[in-house]
Amino acid sequence: MKEIIKRLYESGYDAYIVGGFVRDYLLGIQSNDIDISTNAPINELKRIFKGMGKSFDKYYAYHINLDGYSYDITTFRKELNYKKNKPTKLEVAPDLKTDLLRRDFTINTFALDYDGKLIDLLDAKKDLNSRVIKTVGNATKKFNDDKTRIIRAIRFACTLDFDLDEDIIKFINKKKVYLLNEVSKEYLKSELDKIFDCERYDKFFYLINRFEISKYFDIKFDEVKPSYNRYGIWAQIETSLPFSKKEINIISGIKKLIEKGDIDYSDFDLYNEEVIFNAATILGLESKYQVYKDICALHSIIDIDADLDLFSKYVREPYIKKAYRKVERSIMEGVLNNDRQSIEEYLRKIKIWVIWGKYLKPKIL
Numbered sequence: 001m002k003e004i005i006k007r008l009y010e011s012g013y014d015a016y017i018v019g020g021f022v023r024d025y026l027l028g029i030q031s032n033d034i035d036i037s038t039n040a041p042i043n044e045l046k047r048i049f050k051g052m053g054k055s056f057d058k059y060y061a062y063h064i065n066l067d068g069y070s071y072d073i074t075t076f077r078k079e080l081n082y083k084k085n086k087p088t089k090l091e092v093a094p095d096l097k098t099d100l101l102r103r104d105f106t107i108n109t110f111a112l113d114y115d116g117k118l119i120d121l122l123d124a125k126k127d128l129n130s131r132v133i134k135t136v137g138n139a140t141k142k143f144n145d146d147k148t149r150i151i152r153a154i155r156f157a158c159t160l161d162f163d164l165d166e167d168i169i170k171f172i173n174k175k176k177v178y179l180l181n182e183v184s185k186e187y188l189k190s191e192l193d194k195i196f197d198c199e200r201y202d203k204f205f206y207l208i209n210r211f212e213i214s215k216y217f218d219i220k221f222d223e224v225k226p227s228y229n230r231y232g233i234w235a236q237i238e239t240s241l242p243f244s245k246k247e248i249n250i251i252s253g254i255k256k257l258i259e260k261g262d263i264d265y266s267d268f269d270l271y272n273e274e275v276i277f278n279a280a281t282i283l284g285l286e287s288k289y290q291v292y293k294d295i296c297a298l299h300s301i302i303d304i305d306a307d308l309d310l311f312s313k314y315v316r317e318p319y320i321k322k323a324y325r326k327v328e329r330s331i332m333e334g335v336l337n338n339d340r341q342s343i344e345e346y347l348r349k350i351k352i353w354v355i356w357g358k359y360l361k362p363k364i365l
Contacts, residue, residue: 004036004049004064004071005114011048013040015073016096016119019103022110026118026128027160036073037099037111041092045073059090078102082145085183097121104142104149105156106134127165133157134165143171147179151191151217154207159198164207177216188217189241196230225282232278254278263289265307304328306343314347323347 008015015038024031040048045062046055053064053071060075076099079087093099096119100109106127111119127134133156135142135149143150157164164172171177180188195204205224208214214221220238227233231247235254243251253271257263257279267276273293280289288308304327308320315323327343330336336346 002114004034004066004073007048008036008038008040008073009114011040011044013038013044014096014113015040016111016113018096018100018111019108022112022118023107023128025112026110032068033070034072036071037076037096038073039076039095042075045075049073059087060092079145085146085148101136103136104146104152106136107156107162109136131160131162132165133160133162133168135168139165139167139171140176143176143179147182148187148191150177150180151183151188154204155191155195157207158195158200158203161200161203172211172213175213177211177213180216185218185241189243192217192219192241193230196233201230201233228274228278228281231274232282235278236282250275254282258282264309268293303338304331304343305338305340310340310344311347314344 005015005017015036017034018037019035021031021034038045042055042057042060042062049062049064052066053062055062060077062073064071064073076093076095077090078093078098079090079102081087081089093102096111100111100121103109106122106124109120109122109124110128111121113119122136133153135153153164153168156162192204195201202224205221208217218239218241221236224233224236227235231250232254234243234247235251235258250272253275257267257271257276261283263276263280263283263285277286277289280286304324306327311320311323327336327346330346331338336342
């Protein structure tokens with residue numbers, strides 16, 4: 001990334017890494033999205049980086065994908081007017097500070113110069129250390145200009161485990177969150193996906209319950225239990241937000257297993273592991289899921305006419321996998337019929353168990 005800034009410096013321009021990348025760097029979080037602000041005009045950006053990316057003259061921006069990183073290089077600018085949550089009138093700004101004042105939250109206003117020196121023109125370090133989400137300037141104006149910032153504030157509070165600033169809380173308490181009605185369903189869904197993918201997704205449900213604003217997010221829920229990933233969370237929520245066909249199939253499968261209240265061997269023939277493990281986690285059946293998974297891995301040799309419930313009836317959980325192997329081998333060697341009655345009788349009669357090739361003393365497993 002230093003090579004990008006070096007090109008600007010060697011061309012006689014100032015350039016700074018700004019925004020979320022610097023914030024994440026200070027928090028020890030890996031990021032591949034890099035914003036660079038510079039006093040180089042858009043025509044110079046096109047000259048300096050000719051053939052490396054794509055220009056967006058209307059926004060004074062040049063975009064480059066390089067070595068796994070995504071670079072957005074923009075001329076210092078001011079955003080004068082907004083429409084539909086996007087700036088409709090921009091002009092070139094005279095300096096870095098003016099450019100930073102257009103940003104959403106203080107923790108996104110850090111900058112790094114070519115030498116790696118941290119620049120903090122808006123006292124963002126104070127908010128970062130206090131772990132607070134605070135708007136740059138007046139909260140009401142920021143949210144009125146761009147309503148997506150409302151959900152972004154809550155998303156950062158969850159993903160970073162920060163608190164909301166008092167001005168943001170006042171804005172929410174006034175029920176100004178109704179402005180989210182002007183945010184597209186697709187954008188809202190993508191932001192909730194990011195929240196549900198983070199470790200502190202529970203903070204989101206705490207916040208919207210606290211402020212009684214769930215309807216503005218187009219969701220209804222009672223209790224949301226821990227799940228394997230975001231699909232398990234969506235399966236516990238009522239919403240009309242848009243989903244892809246793949247997402248609908250996954251979420252529908254999880255819901256069916258939750259309604260059933262259990263998982264069994266046959267579910268592995270109907271659903272993939274993502275569906276089953278989500279349901280098992282929500283139902284508190286993770287250990288049962290793991291045993292089934294182990295059995296499924298063994299089940300590729302022959303089709304044994306017995307399920308986990310039958311093995312669990314006679315064999316303690318730590319030994320089920322070994323018992324399954326023993327039954328399987330006995331069937332393959334022709335000493336045991338492959339029918340449920342014979343297998344159950346066989347398990348009932350087990351008194352001696354072989355572990356690591358040695359006979360143990362008579363023992364009920």
